[in-house]
Amino acid sequence: MQKMNRRAFLGTSAAAAGATMLGGFGRLTQAEAATAAAELTPGVPSGIASYVTMGTLPGKKPLIQLADRPPNYEAPLEYFRTPITPNDQFFVRYHLADIPEVDVKTYKIAVGGDGANGQAELTLDDLKKFPAVEVVAVNQCSGNRRGLSQPHVAGVEWGYGAMGCARWKGARLKDILDKVGLKKEAIEIAFNGADGPAVDKTPDFIKSIPAWKAVDENTIVAYEMNGQPLPHLNGAPARLIVPGWTGTYWMKHLISINALTKPLGGFWMNPAYRIPLGKFPIVARFTSQETAVNTPITEIVINSLITSHRDGAKVKAGKVTVSGMAWDGGYGIRRVEVSTDGGKTWTDAKLGEDHGRYAFRPWSFELHAKKGKNTVMVNATNAIGQTQTGTLIFNPAGYHNNVMQSITLHA
């Protein structure tokens, strides 16, 4: 494994810094996007605007550079106008700063653990010998929209953009586990990636999921994203895909898979990535990790985003198409409703192409904009009847913010 070549980066970044980003992205003008501050989600902590710029990583279009080390870059709003997020527009999120460029020729995933009957080592070629499956799924950081928490809470202060939806292709985790054989006592499957901390004492990022989720037919080890090898900063050569669940479980640069007969410990399982018990309408439980007061975050809560316009945008009076995306933890979006009177009455938006129950579902709505102020509020409903929340469900880590969005358009 080799560290990234610094000089290679400088070349690409300098070239990209001069490039304009918005040709063809629709309604935003270049002037609106000229500064990263204009790309920030309204409501994030004020300190971000003091330093933020659009950053260009190798192979990426400009992303909002919240931090370069470890790299945390979110996508601007206009990257969410298609149900599939292109690889070069996909957000980047790391906990730890030592990120090796993994050599695919020597790359191996070690499979085993006390909950497995045997052990195996898989190369990338081995992985590709398993039946290949594809799933379109939203990868959303657990902390997406943390920056909108009121009061603010410490952490990476994401706006709307720590998410993306891609077509992932790889081997079923179940098929990989079948190769070593799971003992009936196996309760969790744990994962480690090649990235590590800057100092040895920092806990390595190791995560587990319940055995039942691991053997779900949609949980895969992906080596392709939207028909291409995974971009380095999205987990090459292979990463875990846990459709419906938040990004914390989607281990990048996957190097080990361990079946466990006891719950995984460590900082990143507890106290990190926990939600208070009983506060959110969560169906998928992670019972081996539950305590009397909290539980690991699991499935994504139902949510939607207006992507055609920013809050405060100017429009012409008359017909205006307002559009966006809706998504949930894999039950499937059944309905998206829009209110133009502050939530008193609701009208169905038109749903767009269905890429599957784990994917972004596009929606659109014809607004008859009147002169002056027009408010547009959105609420999504999924197949099990869950809807978004009207008021923030506060929690100390700022997770699961699915407050119905309301924007004002000026005609």
Add this chain to the structure above:
Amino acid sequence: MRKIVLAVAAVLFAGSAMADEQVIKLKAGPGADKVEANCAACHSLSYIPMNSVFLNAAGWDATVNKMIKVMGAPIDDGDAAAIKAYLTKNYGK
């Protein structure tokens, strides 16, 4: 001072593999040098203005304590106190 700057530069250079290195100019004040010398060893300084302005003294104390106790940052007590005071005064509410 020159020695500290060189040390920080060396750490940044060795530790960072990313493009677009951020240039974060911290607010001037007592303790800024301790922040640069300690915090930048593991992460870019952008995390400080990013988490402002909303933490009070207790919030910055908790953050610095987490870095030492959980993340294993090798920061001595004297520097930790100076860092907490600096962050509270310059990036606290």
